Amino acid sequence: MTSTSIIDSALQRSRRSFLKSGLAGGAALMAGSAAARAAGDPLITEIQDWNRYPGDGVDAAPYGQPSQFEAEVVRRDVPWLTADPISSINFTPLHELDGIITPNGLCFERHHGGKAVIAPADHRIIINGMVDTPLVFTMEDLKRFPRENRIYFLECAANSGMEWRGAQLNGCQFTHGMVHCVMYTGVPLRYLLAEAGVKPGGSWLLAEGADASAMTRSIPMDKALDDCLVAFKMNGEALRPEQGYPVRLVVPGWEGNMWVKWLRRLEVGDAPWAQREETSKYTDLMPDGKARRHTFLMDVKSVITSPSPQAPVTHGKGPLVITGLAWSGGGRISRVDVTIDGGRNWRTARIDGPSLPKALHRFYLEIDWDGSEMFLQSRAIDEDGYVQPTKDALRAVRGVNSIYHNNGIQTWQVRTDGMVENVEIS
Amino acid sequence: MTSTSIIDSALQRSRRSFLKSGLAGGAALMAGSAAARAAGDPLITEIQDWNRYPGDGVDAAPYGQPSQFEAEVVRRDVPWLTADPISSINFTPLHELDGIITPNGLCFERHHGGKAVIAPADHRIIINGMVDTPLVFTMEDLKRFPRENRIYFLECAANSGMEWRGAQLNGCQFTHGMVHCVMYTGVPLRYLLAEAGVKPGGSWLLAEGADASAMTRSIPMDKALDDCLVAFKMNGEALRPEQGYPVRLVVPGWEGNMWVKWLRRLEVGDAPWAQREETSKYTDLMPDGKARRHTFLMDVKSVITSPSPQAPVTHGKGPLVITGLAWSGGGRISRVDVTIDGGRNWRTARIDGPSLPKALHRFYLEIDWDGSEMFLQSRAIDEDGYVQPTKDALRAVRGVNSIYHNNGIQTWQVRTDGMVENVEIS
CATH class of the missing domain: 3.90.420.10 (Oxidoreductase, molybdopterin-binding domain)
Known part of the structure; x- marks a missing residue:
């Protein structure tokens, strides 16, 4: 069906591109810990109950519900x-x-x-x-x-x-x-x-x-x-x-x-x-x-959804997926930039999934976290070239009387222990 | 914000295209009955309870459920x-x-x-x-x-x-x-x-x-x-x-x-x-x-979902939306044809919504139903040019021993009273 050489070459390409994406050290670390984990893990060496005994049959309550483990x-x-x-x-x-x-x-x-x-x-x-x-x-x-x-x-x-x-x-x-x-x-x-x-x-x-x-x-x-x-x-x-x-x-x-x-x-x-x-x-x-009045349009906006205060980093340093959402009432999102140091350096995030006008866009930035404090921000740009502003830039024009139409850039402080807080930096 | 002439012209265009879509007689009928309906309808002339009394507040059971009227x-x-x-x-x-x-x-x-x-x-x-x-x-x-x-x-x-x-x-x-x-x-x-x-x-x-x-x-x-x-x-x-x-x-x-x-x-x-x-x-x-063995791919397929036996026509003749789903394991759907007379005449249906590879596609054919018996079929074609076969064409090759990979064309008989049955025609 497919020759060995084609497969091997594809895997090598895949591996190279994965490593090149900035995960090199982290990926090696993960492989090491994953291999070590295998040795004495009873979840691997022993047959578990869910593998031994039949589970419930097709649902008697026919409108399906989330898992009991997702109650939060x-x-x-x-x-x-x-x-x-x-x-x-x-x-x-x-x-x-x-x-x-x-x-x-x-x-x-x-x-x-x-x-x-x-x-x-x-x-x-x-x-x-x-x-x-x-x-x-x-x-x-x-x-x-x-x-x-x-x-x-x-x-x-x-x-x-x-x-x-x-x-x-x-x-x-x-x-x-x-x-x-x-x-x-x-x-x-x-x-x-x-x-x-x-x-x-x-x-x-x-x-x-x-x-x-x-x-x-x-x-x-x-x-x-x-x-x-x-x-x-x-x-x-x-x-x-x-x-x-x-x-x-x-x-x-x-x-x-x-x-x-x-x-x-x-x-x-x-x-x-x-x-x-x-x-x-x-x-x-x-x-x-x-x-x-008549400020109908929802302007270009984005936010990092994880890590965030309710989704701290629990796995320590190494490979970390930073992800978030971007959207614009004006149409499609053309780019999202992400910074981990409070705006000194920006990297272009990867938008993944359908890019549809006036719909949410999902973005990712995969990093190799060194365990030091981060100030995470995202900044979206829409297809008309509108750029998400800072909160300070918004306040300079609109003051702080309103509760509406705040599309300013959000900052999350990630501490060295992985906990995350809502902060503002200037 | 917009001149009257632009609006009127847009509405006229909209109206013309709507009427041209084959709904001319039916649309007029609908407008007539809708206008007549207004006169003595207590649901219009009287304030209803849901408009008079506050409803429940934001949900105390925070994972939302469907309406009580959708229990079926x-x-x-x-x-x-x-x-x-x-x-x-x-x-x-x-x-x-x-x-x-x-x-x-x-x-x-x-x-x-x-x-x-x-x-x-x-x-x-x-x-x-x-x-x-x-x-x-x-x-x-x-x-x-x-x-x-x-x-x-x-x-x-x-x-x-x-x-x-x-x-x-x-x-x-x-x-x-x-x-x-x-x-x-x-x-x-x-x-x-x-x-x-x-x-x-x-x-x-x-x-x-x-x-x-x-x-x-x-x-x-x-x-x-x-x-x-x-x-x-x-x-x-x-x-x-x-x-x-x-x-x-x-x-x-x-x-x-x-x-x-x-x-x-x-x-x-x-x-x-x-x-x-x-x-x-x-x-x-x-x-x-x-x-x-190794018949892994799910071939190009479609089915009309409404009208169908569980979704009969309850509103009598006039405008009728025929809708269904098409999909192909090979990629995108490029066209869906629909017949109302068991295959003597085919019309190209309108595919609406995202067209994504290996995803469902939604199609519609809007007709002005004259109230006579119909034999509804849909036939999908994918981006590689594969055409959904008839069940007889499938049987000629594969016989009837298998229970797998039946992507044959489905026929629904719509009776004059709007009830629908699963039938086969040759």
């Missing part, structure tokens, strides 16, 4: 952040994840009036306002339109918001965990608008949720006609209840608050509405006391 | 298929899914000695045989090597196996549900082999599982060096227990049985081993009584 990999909240859980948040455990897909059970939650529970048969989507024909769609109607499938990140505008005034919360989950990334299936919003017929002058859209907060946001018509989806699936299955089941708006690259959950009404108008959640909230209070 | 969307088994659940299967509910990602909780299971339960700290991966240095890796060791993220389908060789002798089981879940598609994160197998050093002549690899069946398969070295991964994550999180937690082999495009779960040993040799699961099983019994 969960969304977590910070109780003191908000007065009541019906208008609160929990966070995606980014430090435990890899790749670019977030499993549905770990996508962060943010509610403004609790989680609406709606039977699909009882749900309606209304289109009214400046349209030729006001329409009401059932979920079944919606599923008769052509669908699209797209992988997008969703980030809350307030993600990393506590960090405006300096390093506060410890842990990548709590500082950056209001982001997730799934494949959505939905109907392009422009098809529904075309069905109703937008009247001349219809330049804004109001999206309204059916939850107790009746979450309501104004969306420019050109965005609505571009890439918005009226989505009913995430990662292949129905939307989760906390993500707007049975239907939500997908507004790619823009702040998560606009992705109205439990979507029940779309009104066409000729101006934005100035609803509560786009005036007193989700505007950016500047140093002069004025508030910037 | 689960893996299902067919009890009479096997003698005991420890060596049995359940099936992915393909008829309820969309896009190309399978949620982890719905990925089909297939066990040969039940599900091994292994704490990551107690797991070891051995490399031995024709290597310079036999090695033992812990899970922590494994995570110090460079990782890759790839979306791949996994299909059991016996998927659709009951259909060799004619249409048997009803339902896309039961006929075709031994396939799923997730993003894996893992270490390229070639890195581990390079670490151990493969000796000259090492041309085959034995992969062995730590479960009670000690599942053992021979893999050619060139495949091992090409794209195999030693994977520990699926869709971002840890592998599920039934998928080999904490670690499995990923053998892209090849039959699922080779993707050894609970991977504990890799032995390098100079010939295949002829283990039980590659001799008495997972070989293809031909009409002359001989068995073909």
Whole structure:
């Protein structure tokens, strides 16, 4: 099937490229310790119970669950952040994840009036306002339109918001965990608008949720006609209840608050509405006391997810995988740089996996850690050339009044014992 | 922000293209019924409870679960298929899914000695045989090597196996549900082999599982060096227990049985081993009584997932979305054709979403159903030009002794009342 010489040559190539990647000393160390480990390890020399006795058969509880050994990999909240859980948040455990897909059970939650529970048969989507024909769609109607499938990140505008005034919360989950990334299936919003017929002058859209907060946001018509989806699936299955089941708006690259959950009404108008959640909230209070509004786009951003405070280095010096996520509301990520010495030297990280517009990108930098203190940072650059700024550069322009749109560079201090802390350096 | 004329023109373009897609009559019908529906619908005219009263706050059970209204969307088994659940299967509910990602909780299971339960700290991966240095890796060791993220389908060789002798089981879940598609994160197998050093002549690899069946398969070295991964994550999180937690082999495009779960040993040799699961099983019994072995590749295949027996047409005539999945172990899908009249006329379906090698592809054909009986079929073509065969063409060559590698074209009969059945036509 394949000649020995081809295989050997391929292996030699593979080995050379692996060693060349900077792991030379470390890899040798690992091989040494791995070989030594074999000699007296009862896990190797003795047959284990799971190898000796049959396990449980195909699952009687047919919707599968994570392993019992992963019980700590969960969304977590910070109780003191908000007065009541019906208008609160929990966070995606980014430090435990890899790749670019977030499993549905770990996508962060943010509610403004609790989680609406709606039977699909009882749900309606209304289109009214400046349209030729006001329409009401059932979920079944919606599923008769052509669908699209797209992988997008969703980030809350307030993600990393506590960090405006300096390093506060410890842990990548709590500082950056209001982001997730799934494949959505939905109907392009422009098809529904075309069905109703937008009247001349219809330049804004109001999206309204059916939850107790009746979450309501104004969306420019050109965005609505571009890439918005009226989505009913995430990662292949129905939307989760906390993500707007049975239907939500997908507004790619823009702040998560606009992705109205439990979507029940779309009104066409000729101006934005100035609803509560786009005036007193989700505007950016500047140093002069004025508030910037319509700051919809989520700018280019990245964070190292491991090592991080909840994912310390437990194996000592030698080969270490540094990994993280990068994303931009403007499109694809073109490059991520990583520093281990607080910005004195930068190396280009390896982006691995699909590179899709307005989706998370996974990056890696493999190093041979000498065991000394590190200050880890990542800096993303998107396809339009936008470069993730430092927190200080952001503060110089925007001050520290806002809790929104903090895409500044994160620093993790890795101590010599492998423990990691959220710090700032100048 | 955008001029009215641009918007109106975009909407007109959108509308024209939507109408041109064959939905003209149907779309008008839908608009009519949707408008009529508005008038007296209490779901529109009255405020509903979920809009009036706050819902539950952020989840106290932090690993999220599907909606209560999706309780029927689960893996299902067919009890009479096997003698005991420890060596049995359940099936992915393909008829309820969309896009190309399978949620982890719905990925089909297939066990040969039940599900091994292994704490990551107690797991070891051995490399031995024709290597310079036999090695033992812990899970922590494994995570110090460079990782890759790839979306791949996994299909059991016996998927659709009951259909060799004619249409048997009803339902896309039961006929075709031994396939799923997730993003894996893992270490390229070639890195581990390079670490151990493969000796000259090492041309085959034995992969062995730590479960009670000690599942053992021979893999050619060139495949091992090409794209195999030693994977520990699926869709971002840890592998599920039934998928080999904490670690499995990923053998892209090849039959699922080779993707050894609970991977504990890799032995390098100079010939295949002829283990039980590659001799008495997972070989293809031909009409002359001989068995073909080493039929590793999963050939080009497709199936319409909706409408299908478990997903009948409930909305009557008019716009109808026909959707399905296509895949090939050889690479990307280049085209999918769909017929509604049992093969007399074929139309090219729309492939939507990422087109990735050895991954599921999602296709759609939107039609204006006239309410008459249909015989639905899909036919996939991969990037190498391989065309999915008819079942009769397969039988002419391979007979009906085998239960493996049935990639024949599936026919669904859609009756005038919208109900769907598994049939064969000649």
